[in-house]
Amino acid sequence: MDKRYIACRLDLGITRIAGFLLFNAASEHYEFEEVTPKETLRLVKAGMVNGLKIVDGELVPDSEGFGQHNFKIKSGVGNYRNAVETGKQGDKTYSIIRKVSHDDEDEYTVITSKCGRxxxxxxxxxxxxxxxDVAGVRLDESGEIVTYPGVTISDMRTHADPKSYDPKEVLDVGGVLMPASDLTMAEIFGTGGIEEKAEGVEQPVKENESSETVKVDEPKQTPKKPASKGAAAKKKS
Structure with a gap:
């Protein structure tokens, strides 16, 4: 089921709600869509909008389900105000829509209340x-980022999870069997590490083969004798 994300609310003046600006990640060009209050209410009831919930028939920020503590209300050209005063500054609110895990870093896709991405x-x-105000994520007690349901998670890591390996497993390293506990994480999950390890492993000597170097005598060359003076004189005559 494709979900949308609240960007901001659109008002006519101070009292009349004209609609909502929703980001549709499933649209062809990742579009921000202007949706009427009635249609937005229907989408929220169907569970298709992140960041909004219904309280007493009104659409309000969903702080529990998506960490949406606030959203901006646009009442004119360049005129924005907060739906809820949270003490945070700035003329925009933000929502996390996607998290991508790479080998060395996590990357987050953010949308803003002003149609930014x-x-x-x-x-x-x-x-x-x-x-x-950033929706879709929160910080836990240790200061780590935790995502809310509704944020798309993608794992683009090329290395396996170190927690998944068995230290008792025996690996074939360049023809030599070695326990996984004797290898580093890079050597277990990266091919380069194992190859480098294998280069330093002494290869066993096969049966009927000698480890000593066999010297082969090269044939001696016989030096040529110089021609005699008499033979040279006969050729001249």
Missing amino acids: FSIDTEGLIALMRFY
Whole structure:
């Protein structure tokens, strides 16, 4: 089921709600769609919108289900205000829609209340969360980023999880059997490490083969004798 994400609410003046601006990640060009209040209410009831919930018949930020503590309300050209005062500054709110895990870093896709979309790393996201309202993620007690349901998770790592290997497993390293506990993580999950390890392993000597170097005598060359003076004189005559 394709879900949408709340970007902001669209008001006519101060009192009348004209609609909502929703980001549709399943659209062909990743579009922000203007949706009427009635249609938005239907989508929320169907569980198809991240960041909104229904309270007493009204659409409000879903802080429990998606970490959406606030969203912006646009009431005119360049006029934005907060739906909920959270103490955070800034003229935009942000929502995390995707997390991609790479070998060395996690990458997050962010949308903004002003129809922006960009990627950010872990360090940048933590800094953003300090000053702005960011939905879809939270920080746990240890300061690690935790995603909410609704954020798409993609694992693009090329190495296996070190927690999944068995230290008692015996591996064939260059023809020599070695326990996995004697190898490093890079050697177990990276081919380069195992090959380098194998180069330093002494290969066993096969039966009927001598480890001593066999010397082969090269044939001696017989030096040619110089021609006699008499023979040279006969050729001249």
